[in-house]
Amino acid sequence: MPPIWRDPNTSPIAQRPGEIAQCVSACLERGNLDGITGLFHPDCTIFFPPDAPPRIGHAGVRAVFAGFLGQTPTTQSTLVSEVIVGDIALLQADWQVIAPDGSVLAKGRSTEIATRLAHGGLGYLIDCPNGPPPCS
Template sequence: MDDVPRCRSRATGIAGARAAFSGFVDLRPEFKRDVLSDVIIDDIALMRANWGVVTPDEAIMMKGGFADIGETLETGLDRCLADRPNGPTTRA
């Protein structure tokens, strides 16, 4: 993974974005998530999950968890109303 560009320079435009992410894309990573719970009432949902980005040989590139509140719009699209990108806080 040493060929993945680091944030040392600025990339602009589509060509710049493609060049900046080419090493990452070449690794063919897969986003996986493990849903811990979904609580759904009408069109509002509280979702908790763990996630990971892994290479085809299952090497973990990054991992984390999240807790989100979302709704489904009349168009069928989902909209995030509240986001805790680092996952729920655990209290003893």
């Protein structure tokens, strides 16, 4: 089942955990930062870029994705693993963000925890685009 769009200017709703990346990709290609933000839990943590401190909440989502928006990139994501228990999912995917000239802006093997959001769809609670960070 494809993601449900409430409104083209907001975020789509992922019905299954594996759809979240497709929804983020669609919003990224449209330059829809609000839509991307709506696909993350308000208390989310994003570990990107890998050498930076984790980004927290919707402000963190905006900080991570804002730099990609002006480049109108496309994304490719291949789900490698999906474990679902109730409203929580553990995901792994190989992904890359590609500029219009074909250059790869970023890539990795992600590990994410997804959960049910207030609107009823699924979104990321923990996003580790380059895998979990090492123990400190």
